[in-house]
Amino acid sequence: MQAETLVYTILAGILALFIAGFHYKLNKKSMSKQNMLFLFLRFVTIFSVLLLLINPKLEQITLSTIKPNLVIAVDNSSSVKYLRQYNAVNNLVEKLTSNKSLNYKFNIETYTLGEKLKASNSFDFNEKQTNIQGAFGQLSQIYKQTISPTILITDGNQTYGSSYEFEYNNYKQPIYSVILGDTVNHTDLKIQQLNVNKYAYLKNQFPVETILVYNGNTNVNSRFVVTSGNTVVHSETIYFTKQNNSKVINFNLPANSVGVHAYKALLEPLDNEKNTINNFKNFAIEVIDQKTKTALVSDFIHPDLGVLKKSIESNEQRSVTLLNSSTILNQINDFQIVIIYQPNSKFNQLYEALNSENKNRFTIIGTKTDLNFLNKVNKTFTYEISNQTETYQAVLNKNYAPFIIEDINFESFPPLNTHYGAASFSIPFETILNKTINGISKKDPLLATFETNGRRETVLFGENIWQWRAQSYLNTKSFHQFDNFIGKLIQYTASNKQKSRLNIEYESFYNGNTNVIIKAEFFDKNYVFDTRETLNISVRNVISNETNSFPFILNNTNYQVDLSSLPASDYEFTVSASKENISKSGNFKILEYNVEEQFLNADVTKLQQLATNSQGQSFFIDNTENLIETLLGDNRFVTIQKSNKNSLSLIDWKYLLIIIALSLSLEWFLRKYNGLI
DSSP, rough: OHHHHHHHHHHHHHHHHHHHHHHHHTSSSOOOOOHHHHHHHHHHHHHHHHHHHHHOOOEEEEEEEOEEEEEEEOOOBHHHHTTHHHHHHHHHHHHHHTOHHHHHHHHEEEEEEESSSSEEOOOOOOOOOOOOOHHHHHHHHHHHTTTEEEEEEEOOOOOSSOOOOTTTTHOOOOOEEEEESOSSSOOEEEEEEEEEESEETSSSEEEEEEEEEEEOOEEEEEEEEEEEEEEEEEEEEEHHHHOOOOOEEEEEEOOOOHHHHHHHHEOOOOTTSSOOOOGEEEEEEEESSSOOOEEOSSSOOOHHHHHHHHHHTSTTTEEEEOOTTTTTTGGGGGGGGGEEEEOOOOOHHHHHHHHHOOEEEEEEEEETTOOOOOHHHHHSEEEEOOOEEEEEEEEEOOOOOOSSSOOOOGGGSSOEOOOSSEEEEOOEEEEEEEEEEEEEEEEEEEEEEEEEEEEEEEEEOOBBBHHHHHHHHHHSSSHHHHHHHHHHHHHHHHHOOOOEEEEEEEEEOOOOSSSEEEEEBBBBSSSSSSSOEEEEEEEEETTTTTTEEEEEEEEEETTEETTTTTEEEEEEEEEESSSSSOEEEEEEOOOOOGGGGOSSSSHHHHHHHHHHHHOOOOOETOTTTTTHHHHHHHHTSSSSOOOOOOOEESOHHHHHHHHHOOOOOOOOHHHHHOOOO
């Protein structure tokens, strides 16, 4: 308590006593017990009121100590197991976490890094990918405001993600690299990279590009062979020298039959090669017999046109031709779907041709759309005319039934421009996205689909969708999610298949280094997404004839099952609902490939550069004796003492009010009882 407050409290007591005495002592020669009691009650009342005004407080200072963190990030990928370093890693982590001096100085936190960063102190070394850069990105958020030296135990071989050797600029913590693996350079041939499209078209040829790399000091030759089953489809002899140690090979293969075709590329190993796993790569291609052709019709230039073309053509199965309302009339039958961008009266003949051919269409309405014309030629919906424009954001309708839609964070996308008002449909329709203004849903469709007279239509009530693709890239660092969303819209609109209560989404083949995820949606008889159903998948290995069953897991707007544990092979599957007699079947292929087994040596250069630039140190796994001493002796990592000053009220105002009320009430009652009032 401050001296000033103490003085005020003493003065308040004296003043309260003086006022109470003035009422009950003045002009009285002696005080009766009754008057003494009245004086005391009056004193309590006045003193409590004055205390309430003074509100005396006590300052409390508490001291706390904050130890620095010691972050141990362990590479949990299968490359550690392949390089036979798992025992050394386990021993080192046990040595660090059990050291009493380290535990006294640091808060030790252990993480595993693979495809994602996870807080864990157990390691199985089975993860298929390594993303060191991503792990540092997550750690920088966790330990942004603390002292957290980091021990990175890894071979340094990253399978995806940006270069990590410069992550010290973002992480800003000293990094101590513990390097795993063999640092001796061995003679090695490997297929560094193989590039091939995912799809090819029947009776065409598809290109294959292969990058071959040699590590050695002598001149060698080998044979590069590509096989399909037992058939050799391409082969050639390759020569390498110490100076000319890489080759780029380009060749074409025929696409003679529809379906998924698997190939194996092999660079025949040398006699003294230590690692032969990186000498081959499996790849596959799906041959299709048709290509979805899309006409994108507009009478003016807009950024949306380029974005739509790029997004649609990101899938090799689709092509887009930009046309205007007059040039399309003579070639309308060449396209499976027509995208009509902001139509006006010049589109009258186009609409007549589309209706005559009953052609599927995708209409985009914006600020330059002639609504009077559109309402006249269109028989399925009308749009309110207000001569005003508005911007609407989007929110996903999770009960959309016709096909699976992933929420790609639509609510973060910029608003689309369009006419103010709402659309009125004369036929049943399905809403994909609803309009929102300032987070308030308008219950009006922003993006909708419907079927009528045997054709499908999609309508988007807004322009500037190019901003959505840009925002999607900012959110995910990739255009894939947005392009996939547009691709699904085109695929649905171009098809005339009837909608199903059970929809399945899967790939025809999966590379061995990717997750094998199959998604499904199940709807009730009213085509509302049913979260109560239990879906199961039965998977049969075509080669071994082994059958396994897996349950689907509900994941927000769809069901998912992860089949990444299955070995490389051909598979047939059936997805079935347990409560109803509904099922769907399909097949896929898993290619054999483990990217973590492609590395023979640790990436010493990057790990040493990372440690040096972050003001840490690098150690080899066989020479870590000085690591603990280095951490304990570094004066940068000290315990910080913090003081917190809290101001606490000595008296709770609620209790003071109760005391005041009681003392006044008691005084009044006693005076009344004794006839003094």
